[in-house]
Amino acid sequence: MAQVINDIGQMQGLCLRLRIEGKRIAVVPTMGYLHDGHVSLIREAKARADVVMVTVFVNPTQFGPGEDFTRYPRDLDRDVRIARGGGADYVFAPTVDAMYPTGFAAFVDVDRIANVLEGKSRPGHFRGVATVVAKLLNITQPHVALFGQKDAQQVVIVRRMVADLDFPVQLIICATVREPDGLALSSRNSYLTADQRAQAPVLFRALTLAGRLVEHGERRSSRIKGEMTELIKHEASCEIDYVSVADASTLEEQEECHGTLLVSLAARFGSTRLIDNIVIDVNGHHA
Numbered sequence: 001m002a003q004v005i006n007d008i009g010q011m012q013g014l015c016l017r018l019r020i021e022g023k024r025i026a027v028v029p030t031m032g033y034l035h036d037g038h039v040s041l042i043r044e045a046k047a048r049a050d051v052v053m054v055t056v057f058v059n060p061t062q063f064g065p066g067e068d069f070t071r072y073p074r075d076l077d078r079d080v081r082i083a084r085g086g087g088a089d090y091v092f093a094p095t096v097d098a099m100y101p102t103g104f105a106a107f108v109d110v111d112r113i114a115n116v117l118e119g120k121s122r123p124g125h126f127r128g129v130a131t132v133v134a135k136l137l138n139i140t141q142p143h144v145a146l147f148g149q150k151d152a153q154q155v156v157i158v159r160r161m162v163a164d165l166d167f168p169v170q171l172i173i174c175a176t177v178r179e180p181d182g183l184a185l186s187s188r189n190s191y192l193t194a195d196q197r198a199q200a201p202v203l204f205r206a207l208t209l210a211g212r213l214v215e216h217g218e219r220r221s222s223r224i225k226g227e228m229t230e231l232i233k234h235e236a237s238c239e240i241d242y243v244s245v246a247d248a249s250t251l252e253e254q255e256e257c258h259g260t261l262l263v264s265l266a267a268r269f270g271s272t273r274l275i276d277n278i279v280i281d282v283n284g285h286h287a
């Protein structure tokens with residue numbers, strides 16, 4: 001079994017010791033309830049480092065009031081088994097009180113790019129994400145940290161934070177892992193009813209449609225977003241939160257598509273909010 005460490009001081013001490021021994025450390029930050037998307041990150045971490053740390057922490061500061069913090073799925077034993085299976089050496093699972101003791105007051109705010117898309121729908125979300133990622137990087141002192149492209153805006157924000165605050169870490173971003181029908185893997189998929197699960201792949205079909213439209217020369221983002229919205233409304237009874245065609249690095253909405261695009265969307269199936277995205281190179285292929 002991967003060794004489980006709960007104590008911040010113990011984890012930091014271990015990581016500093018490993019560094020002194022010349023070991024290369026990789027960290028995979030997660031909120032647990034691991035799935036194959038996380039396993040792909042852990043495997044990639046194993047290929048790039050001597051020691052792999054998986055952090056499992058459902059971070060309260062990135063959930064807004066009324067969001068799913070209390071019902072977010074938690075199963076540490078299962079996570080430890082899956083992390084170990086993927087090649088993790090240690091699982092770091094601190095308590096909320098240890099991470100946010102009484103009097104905690106230092107937060108990391110990433111300007112502008114944190115206030116659009118997910119940040120607009122979930123005010124304060126990325127302040128919580130940036131703060132906890134900064135803490136996890138300071139605790140584990142990794143050479144490499146791995147994140148999934150599924151949370152595209154999180155990737156842009158963590159990149160910005162790491163660059164602006166000089167964290168000495170290399171970021172590796174891994175492709176979204178999907179079910180055979182295209183649904184992006186997410187711990188939140190476990191909330192879906194059978195009927196919602198059957199409808200949810202429409203999100204990836206809409207993203208794929210955007211890719212095809214660009215490939216066939218469409219450059220007006222209003223048309224692309226319009227067709228995506230129409231497809232989703234036609235095939236699923238979900239509530240669309242947003243459909244966006246933005247510059248992949250600034251996250252500014254584009255009117256006339258050019259360069260590298262982040263096409264992203266969020267929709268609610270009942271009380272379950274799903275997000276997904278693809279990156280499209282207007283002059284080449286999409287990823």
Ligand code: PAF
Nearest residue numbers: 029030031059129132151
């Ligand atoms: O992507 C996630 O699971 C979380 O946002 C992260 C990066 C572990 C921070 O809590």
